[in-house]
Amino acid sequence: xxxxxQAFANLLITxxxxxxxxxxxxxxxxxxxxxxxxxxYKIYWREQYQQQDGQYVPFKAGERDFxxxxxxxxxxxxxxxxxxxxxxxxxxxLRRPKDLAAGEFRSHxxxxxxxxxxxxxxxxxxxxxxxxxxxxxxxxxxxxxxxIDIQSSVGKVDxxxxxHDGQVYTGAYIDMNRTGKFSTFGNVKVFWKDNGGKxxxxxxxxxxxxxxxxxxxxRLLIGFKNHPKKSGIMRIIYEGDGExxxxxxxxxxxxxxxxxxxxxxxxx
Numbered sequence: 001x002x003x004x005x006q007a008f009a010n011l012l013i014t015x016x017x018x019x020x021x022x023x024x025x026x027x028x029x030x031x032x033x034x035x036x037x038x039x040x041y042k043i044y045w046r047e048q049y050q051q052q053d054g055q056y057v058p059f060k061a062g063e064r065d066f067x068x069x070x071x072x073x074x075x076x077x078x079x080x081x082x083x084x085x086x087x088x089x090x091x092x093x094l095r096r097p098k099d100l101a102a103g104e105f106r107s108h109x110x111x112x113x114x115x116x117x118x119x120x121x122x123x124x125x126x127x128x129x130x131x132x133x134x135x136x137x138x139x140x141x142x143x144x145x146x147x148i149d150i151q152s153s154v155g156k157v158d159x160x161x162x163x164h165d166g167q168v169y170t171g172a173y174i175d176m177n178r179t180g181k182f183s184t185f186g187n188v189k190v191f192w193k194d195n196g197g198k199x200x201x202x203x204x205x206x207x208x209x210x211x212x213x214x215x216x217x218x219r220l221l222i223g224f225k226n227h228p229k230k231s232g233i234m235r236i237i238y239e240g241d242g243e244x245x246x247x248x249x250x251x252x253x254x255x256x257x258x259x260x261x262x263x264x265x266x267x268x
Contacts, residue, residue, distance in 0.1 A: 010035040011111065013139060017185070017210075018109075019243050020094050020143045029090045029139070031111070033082035040081040040114040043090060045070040045107050046138055050212045052219050056108070056138075066214070069105035069143045072096060094143060102146030103181040104213050112136040140210070144182060151179045154236050154252035155217060160264040161229060170261065171204065171223040176211055176238060176250070183212045184249055186240040190222055194232045203227040208241070231257040 012032040020027065033039045047059035047068055059066050074093045082088060090109075113135050155175035162169050178184055190204035204222040211218045234256045240247035 010037075010039060011041070011113075011137060013111065013137060016139050016208075017242065018092065018139065018141045020141075021243075022145065025094050025096075027092045027094075029092070029109070030087060031080060031082065031090065032087045033084055036084045038081060038083055038116060040079065040116070041111040042079050042114060043075065043077070044110050044112065046110045048108055048138075049214045050210070050218070052215060052217060054209075054218060054220075067103060067105045068107050069141055070107035072100075072105070072143065073107070073141060075109065092141065096143070096145070100145045103144075104183055105143040105145075106183075106212065107141055108138040109141050110136050110138045142183070146181075148182045149180045150182050150184055150249070152184050152211070152238060152249040153177045154238065154250045157234075157236065157252070157254060159256065159261045161261045162264055168228060169223065170227050170229060171221060172234075174220045174222060174236060176209070176218045176220060178211045178213075178216060178218070181213055183210055184238070184240070185210045185242050185244055186238055186247075186249060188220060188222065188236065188238050190224065191235040191237070192224075192227060192232055193235070194230070197232070200235065209238070229258045229261050231255075 010033065012030075012034050014030045014032075018027045018029065031041070047066060047070075048056040049059055049066060050056055072095050074095070076091055080088050080090070092109075153176075155177045156173075157175070158173040160171055160173065172190065174188065174190075176188065186209060187205060187207045188209050189202060191200040192203045193200045203224040203226070206220055206222050209218070209220065232255075233253055235251065235253045237251045238249040240249060
């Protein structure tokens with residue numbers, strides 16, 4: 001995990017998602033090389049859909065009907081080479097078809113790191129087989145048509161606990177439900193209030209939670225901070241961010257006691 005996080009630090013992408021509303025026709029994505037080496041990235045489209053755990057799976061042609069956005073989008077350049085600290089923009093243009101159906105269309109723009117000259121030379125001069133790990137990063141590009149209609153709710157909540165090195169860690173699996181033709185995007189927060197108490201406190205949060213139209217439910221795992229097992233009222237909210245900032249998607253409050261927690265060895 002350390003090496004992967006360091007590799008992500010080599011490329012700063014802003015924004016990490018792009019949304020085209022009905023009036024939008026262009027956008028740009030900023031890339032900054034934050035490493036101390038020259039970096040080259042090939043840029044291309046990838047179709048992928050979201051699973052219930054939030055991970056993405058590449059879409060295979062003919063596997064399922066997927067509302068791709070790339071057929072109406074153009075971008076340039078197709079490859080960038082960045083010196084340390086250098087910034088470059090990738091420009092996106094939208095040509096919206098006149099007969100576009102209402103709904104949400106999405107493709108992921110991939111930035112695929114290429115091996116540098118030193119890596120290639122080392123590979124050519126080596127007598128053995130050497131594997132070079134070239135990481136790629138992708139961001140969703142979303143095109144929306146029609147009035148946005150979203151229904152979202154907090155579903156099943158499973159409270160879990162684990163003991164490690166003499167300490168008890170708590171958290172929850174939370175099912176976030178969604179219906180309609182459009183995705184949601186925002187932050188899920190968990191608040192706690194002791195029985196008879198007046199003030200709530202924030203015990204858990206996950207930011208940048210997207211639930212795309214191919215999902216009716218996304219399952220989150222949120223760890224709680226400084227929260228022992230005890231009785232009280234737990235309140236879960238899903239509030240919009242980004243293009244949905246200021247909107248409120250869902251809320252649920254539940255009475256909790258110590259017996260509601262189950263032990264799970266794999267929970268961290």
